[in-house]
Amino acid sequence: MSVNGLHELHAVQRAIAELRAEAERREAEARARAEAADRERRAFELAVGPVTPLPDPNLARPERPRPEPLPRQREADEKRVMQEALSDDFDVEDLLETDDGLFFRRPEIGLDVVHKLRRGHWAIQAQCDLHGLQRDPARERLASFLRDARRAGLRCVRVIHGKGHGSPGREPVLKGKVRSWLVQKQEVMAFAQASAAEGGHGALVVLLKGEPGGR
Incomplete structure (x- = not known):
């Protein structure tokens, strides 16, 4: 470790x-x-x-x-x-999938759900902007945001991690971290890169687990 x-x-x-x-x-x-x-x-x-x-x-x-x-x-x-103790050492690469873009889904989630997520089938109900934050504050804000969204019964949210233009070497430091953190949260059922209108390479659209018996 x-x-x-x-x-x-x-x-x-x-x-x-x-x-x-x-x-x-x-x-x-x-x-x-x-x-x-x-x-x-x-x-x-x-x-x-x-x-x-x-x-x-x-x-x-x-x-x-x-x-x-x-x-x-x-x-x-x-x-x-x-x-909420999200690890930075969690290896997420083997859990991600690619076609025309990178995405993640739980085993019980079909590809049709990912396609719907990309097409905006679910309206984005809230967003978490991590752009410009250091790693630890970003991790804490994301964990708090997901907890509050779950309590509020939200299903579709957007997480903005930025494109890394202001990072050293212009590398998107938070981008990989956010993917790893999201995979570790059991309430996250799937996520995909946002459309150009919703943030493109600088954001993810996330589908959260619904309440039992809900839609």
């Missing part, structure tokens, strides 16, 4: 450790509050004698015992951190 890859792995590990520490702190505070309430209850019983609480007639009694509390939010946060 490259030095950059190690730095990114360490960053992910630190983020997970911070999430765990925060969850443990909250659990400790909850235990402390429960212990304080228990001490107050015992002090009250010693002062006035044993107390039998009356059942609340307005409360429905559950038929089944409640499950043990599980750290669902912490698990979800850790899973999200891992999902």
Whole structure:
């Protein structure tokens, strides 16, 4: 793994450790509050004698015992951190296809979908402009954009990575990175180079996974 890859792995590990520490702190505070309430209850019983609480007639009694509390939010946060840890070392070349242009599709996606994507069958609902950004800020913005687009139920978006005219050697640094990052996101079903009117070599049109039962 490259030095950059190690730095990114360490960053992910630190983020997970911070999430765990925060969850443990909250659990400790909850235990402390429960212990304080228990001490107050015992002090009250010693002062006035044993107390039998009356059942609340307005409360429905559950038929089944409640499950043990599980750290669902912490698990979800850790899973999200891992999902968004896009690697720069991911080899995407073998997953890309070419005809009259480079494109990507999941195994379950037919070529007809790629053709529709190129012809503008789906209206572009939002776009993410990474042009001019350095690698790390671009990666973070793309991950955030895809997450928000997925939550909003968007299906077709455009990602602008630029043509590289302002890069050293006039090489499009972000172009290959963006392709690699998109392939690593499971919500990305396919992408293709945008038409000339939609950005040409400087942009990709991306098809996102729809909601279950959706179109």
